[in-house]
Amino acid sequence: MTDFTVNKLKTFKPKQVFPKMAGIGFELYKILHKGTLSSILRAFFLGIIIVAGPWILSVISIYLIQKFAFSAISENPALFTVTIVYVYAFSLFLFGGIHYIFSRYIADMLYIEDHESIPPALISIIAVVVFLSCLITTTFIYFNDFSFVRNEILYAVSLVFLFAVINILWIMLIYVALLKEYNKIFLTYLSGTIISLLGVFILGDLYGVSGALLGYTTGQFAIIFILLLISLKSYPIKSLTLNIYMFKYFSEFKYLFFMGLFFNMAIWADKIIYWFTVGTNIPGTYFYHFISYDIPVFLAYISMIPGLVYFLVVSETKFHTKYLDFVKNLLTDTIKEMDLRKEAMLSALVKGATGLVLFQLVWTAALIFNIKRVIVFMGYPQINVMIMSILLIAVFFHMCSLVLQIYLLYLELRKEALLAALLYFLCNTCFTVTGIFYLPLVPGISYLAASMVSSLYCLYHLSQKAPVIDFILFTKSS
């Protein structure tokens, strides 16, 4: 009789449970907890820069351009604005999945303290993103007739460049979260935006919309270039080698890729569907816009920023400490220790999530009650109050869905997170199409409904599964 029963034991080993990182949040948390008013403001301000720097600045830029540099784009103001909107929208719509994979890879490398692999990973992802974005824009240009634009070639070249640059910018945004150079990063964004504005102003006057686009691109390029220079200090690029291991993450973390893809497609689905159904077309091109929805959407998105910063600095940081405490000790804890750590983690989750929801709720309510004044203050008195209010509520749920999905990912509930994103996408698409063809058109209502469905789905699974997360982790790893 053989000794196999005991030998079999050796092969039973739990798989590595990878936690994500929240490094940036910790730094800000430290600043926050100095306790003074100025430190709190500073933490939140830096949080905003890290979470949404280029995003806010782009909104401000477009606003400033339309208000003060109108002459520069007077040749075809709609073309300029729609071009910029398309670039941002489609860069997120198409590349959201890649962003998730890159974040995950960086987080894992930091966790195992393999700093050598990080710069080659950046180079690789930039190479992929540049290649894909050039392919996409050139294809797009091929199917459009831009002959009505002055300096057609310049316009096309600028468009190709801008799309690539903005795609790199999202990547850099993930990357610079590693660095603690908040002031330098802020100054970079600021100077890049000024260059963009000046570029639009000067080149726009000289070459029309094509020049304005080139000018805008120059400023954004300056941002990614300077960010790269800043990052070199902490993560020097020794040689231009590719990191093929990162690409293996695409197959290993398919769910993450598709989750990022679906989530970004979900939040853009209604906007894009509106463009092509009820929007206005710029003759000769596939450029569409739906001004009465597009502008409120951009403004409403800004309302999400305080919530995201709160999450990053407070909720996620507190949760992450307890989470690591739980996960890292899972293999050595006795039952009592394990249960105690689990309870601590769950209570951090609940506290962080409710705190965040209350915070965002109060802030959103304040905006809605003062909606008219806000609209006028922002300089868009023509915006429909009802659409704006719907969008503010929708953005609230959008943020809930995003945050809950992040919690799901922490707890390795990948299938649920992926399905939440897919559900979000399908709901938004279906509701929007139904709204357009079968119901009176109320822009934003489908986005609101889809965001609610997705949030509730996440909430349901989180409340069901987080309490038995030890069971799930153990059974999944065996």
Add this chain to the structure above:
Amino acid sequence: MDSIVLNTSDPEKKTICIIAEGSYPYVTGGVSAWIQDIISGLDNYNFILFAITADQDNTVKYDFPPNVVQLENRILTEPVQRPGKRVNNDFFDQITTFHDEIMKNQDFNRLEWIVKTMQKYRYSNISIQKNTRSWEMTKILGNKNNPLYPFSDYYWAWLASHEYMLKILTWDIPVADLYHTISTGYAGLTAAIAKIMFNKPVLLTEHGLYNKEREIDIKRARWVLGYQRDLWVNIFNDLGKITYDYSDLVISLFEMNRNIQISQGAQRDKTMVIPNGIELSRYLDLKIESREKFSVGIVARVVPIKDIKNFIIAAKIVTETIPDSEFFIIGPEDEDMAYYDECIQLVANFKIEKNIIFTGKADVREYYSFLDVLVLSSIREAQPLVILEAYAAGIPVVSTRVGNVPEMLDYDEKLLADPKDSFKLADGIITLYQDDEYRESLVAANREKVIKYYSKTDLIATYDGLYSKQIEDFQTETGVS
């Protein structure tokens, strides 16, 4: 899991299902040889082989006699392909009570319900083990039994140990007139299932003592920590108890093991002793042609459990007194190449390459014809066939004090050594070399004993009788003619 039809079964004959775990027909050794003898000796029965193995790569090491009609392979580590049916709460309630009853008073009565349910619904081990109810139970029992060690260790031990049992509970068991299991453990559990499902007689023949052997394995394994050890040991003891409960006859090879079986929970009136048997004619007429050199042999596979190194050390000690003695290690070397290499190295270090001969797999009779002494240096044995063969061939034996060996050697202190005691082993060999008269007397007495008690013909006749009596008794009991 597969089922291979080897020969057409004779409808006139009764069918016996032999349940063997980790042995016949894939591993050579005493137990497998014994099974081969029983099957080929009892051609008035059809045999179904139910072979339980650890993993996929098995090669058949025996020629099947023509009365082996079917080979059923079951692999414990084979993943379950069947999608898991949802397990209802009632099942878990029963399982919980089952555990309570075992822990309170070793009561296994609920097993019958569990077996019937598992055979009916075929729940996969995954759908049972990866269920929140199981998790709750594991945590409650873990907290009770293993409060001070990491829970994860306890969990993996639970997962691994219960995986096999749950798989076995869903196995297809072939229909036969009698089930004969060659050990307790997983084979024993299989026999218990057969008993519950088909109500046919079950025989258990234990060569060694399965749960004792497993206990030694587990205590040796360093990665089994804390309560996990007790968990595994308890499970194997419980499987032993289950096998004893569901067997109609509990057979051991010698008295000492029978007493241990009784102390482990076998009912005394079910137990009996049937010793091993050898084919006397193969050995009795071997011509003894002593060589010039003093020749000592060991007939064993070159594996750690046989402690060949012990033999080599003893050989070294003997060569100090008898410089031109020869030592033959007769048995296959390919089972554990690392151990074989270590043995070769040891021989080289002792500079006794001239005295030690590794023969590889060979016909033992060639060597029995001239050996002066046969040695057994094992750490563990039951009732070694080689001793019987040596006795029949007229060779005296020196051995370690393991299993039934002391009784077979008449408790003769001159010939017995503690396991690992190479000096005492060497002493025994030298005694036999020096005292011719003593050797002659041993040879005569041993021969007489082996003829009287250890004949294969008797062994087979005994089992023939047991099989037919059990089958008959059951037919009258259940009213089937």
